Amino acid sequence: MRGKGETRCLRCRRRHDLATARRRCPRCGRDGYLREHTGWCGPCSHPGSAPKPAAACTECGRVIRGGGARLCNRCWQRRPQRPYTRAEHLLAELDDPPNWLWDFTIHVADRYCPGQATALVSQLGALLRTEPRAMPQTLLDRARIPGRSIGSLAKMLEDFFTARGLALPTDQSQRLAAGRRARRVQAVPEPLRPAVAAFERAMLDERDRARRAGTRPRADTTIDKRLAQIRDLSCHLVGRGIEDWAQVDKAVIEDYLAEVSPAGGPLGGLRHFFRFARRSKLILIDPTAELRVRTPRGFHGRTLPRSRQRELFTRWCTSTEVAPNEALVGLMALIHGASPHELRHLQLADIDPQHHTVRLGRRPHPIPLDPATWAALTRCLEHRRSGTHNPHVIVTSRTRSGRTPASRPYLSRLLDPADTTISTLRASRLLALAISHDPNLIATTYGMSAEGVLAYFADRVDPTLLADL
Known part of the structure; x- marks a missing residue:
């Protein structure tokens, strides 16, 4: 708002007054607000302290300009004492520091460069400030980051804690395997997906029973391979207009095997799935029961002369x-x-x-x-x-x-x-x-x-x- 006899509002009037108050400084020649005691602008009236003389680095002898540092930036980054100095400061800051903190500093300093080791100790310090009395397992879980990698700090903590019996290892490999299985199941067309999802759960249950019985359980790679084979078969079936597993017969499987692998490579995975489907009452007849693929015996791989x-x-x-x-x-x-x-x-x-x-x-x-x-x-x-x-x-x-x-x-x-x-x-x-x-x-x-x-x-x-x- 503006007064009755004013042409500008209060904000614009203040801006105009400040702009008209600017004068050219007689020392530097730039526009500014001149000070009464010096007649110069602010930077010229308060020039600050004089720059420090150049000095040589105590490690490499390189000239350091504009500062009184004893080490140049390159030598400072390579200094082996950096992570230990950071750990000493962290021990002084914490009221009740854990007794394994100094050993962890030695652990990371032996495996990383000084800069990376110092960064890991600093990240650990941020976690300890948030929860000073956290147990090692809690710190390990909080240090993990989402994604395919748990992060450098979580890897070092896992390696350090598990070697000393302070925490259990993470389940990162199981999470990655679960993500791979989920992607393969999601790639199956929608009409055929529920049976493949049930097949995945059945294979996981079989693996758990094998572990409890002490036999040889299936590895994650074997389960991934089985799901990939059924995924490829389901995409082939949908392309032929088949949207129900009960419609699959022997001729369809033979055509698929002839198209994918004349030697019948994925037949073992298909037999496994259709046996499960028959036990689960998803199909009445196993289309792979009477399939016989005759492969020549002997070695047929590549060799070198x-x-x-x-x-x-x-x-x-x-x-x-x-x-x-x-x-x-x-x-x-x-x-x-x-x-x-x-x-x-x-x-x-x-x-x-x-x-x-x-x-x-x-x-x-x-x-x-x-x-x-x-x-x-x-x-x-x-x-x-x-x-x-x-x-x-x-x-x-x-x-x-x-x-x-x-x-x-x-x-x-x-x-x-x-x-x-x-x-x-x-x-x-x-x-x-x-x-x-x-x-x-x-x-x-x-x-x-x-x-x-x-x-x-x-x-x-x-x-x-x-x-x-």
């Missing part, structure tokens, strides 16, 4: 540009027939430096290593020594700070620069041994079953082993 094996052996023994993990994994699979599971779970405790042997998986006896493989193993151990407490030999950037083995996708892509896979190298080695050696000896050496070794036998014998007739 001897010339290619020599090239790979030369690459992993002589090239200095090859990653240490790639050389070790390649030679172990090529010469000793190591499987991805054996390589993932190979630990430092399985290595005998005195006799140059290692223990692999379920093999009953230690495996003596040849000089080339032992040199690759030594190089891999020297590469992993820097700042890791992981007991496994194959360590990645993600598992360096924890105790878990390397992931399956990492091993599956590790030999991509060499254009081969671990399974191909292992199959080449087993096939060569099966032709020229006793199958019982191979099964005993590699910890395999007799049926598994018989699959590698061919219909020929090495001619060099035949006696002269």
Whole structure:
């Protein structure tokens, strides 16, 4: 509002008065409000303290301008004392600090750089200020973040607490598996989805009973594979106009198997589902009961010729540009027939430096290593020594700070620069041994079953082993 004789309101009049009061400063030449005691604007009337002289960093000697700091920013970020200093301040701030706080600081300082370790201690301090008397299990649950990863702080707390018996491990793997199963069930078309959801619950119940009975329960990967097979079948059925499991007959299953896999690959998963559907009264007749897929016996996987094996052996023994993990994994699979599971779970405790042997998986006896493989193993151990407490030999950037083995996708892509896979190298080695050696000896050496070794036998014998007739 404005007065009767005014042309501007109160707010606009104040703005106008302030604008007309601005004058040009005779010192700096900028518009401002001149002070009466100096005749200059505010910045010129109060210039502040003089800048501090430049000084050299006490660590690297780099010149630090505009401040009196003893260390430059680079040296400060790398200073090993940072997490311990932050922990000392945190111990002084808390009225009743936990007795494991200093040990946790040492735990993270040995596994992370000083900056990341300091950040983890600060995050833990924020949780302790909120709940000073929280139990370790409560702190672990509150430190978790939603998503595929529980966060660096939760991982460190889980590793630290479980190693000392202060808390139980998280159920992150079960949550991720439940999310994968839910995505596969949701991908099933709506008319066929309730039966697949019931099939999922039945498989989980069977796994719980197997665990209580002490038998071999199904792994998460097996359940995921079963659900993926039924999901693909349901999408195929809806495309053919079938929206009820009772309408599925033998001819439909045969057409689907011929389209997906001529060898009948997913038939085992389909048999499992339709047996469940028949027990649950969803269908009257099992369409897979009379299906018989004749597959040729023997090994039909990929192998490498001897010339290619020599090239790979030369690459992993002589090239200095090859990653240490790639050389070790390649030679172990090529010469000793190591499987991805054996390589993932190979630990430092399985290595005998005195006799140059290692223990692999379920093999009953230690495996003596040849000089080339032992040199690759030594190089891999020297590469992993820097700042890791992981007991496994194959360590990645993600598992360096924890105790878990390397992931399956990492091993599956590790030999991509060499254009081969671990399974191909292992199959080449087993096939060569099966032709020229006793199958019982191979099964005993590699910890395999007799049926598994018989699959590698061919219909020929090495001619060099035949006696002269």
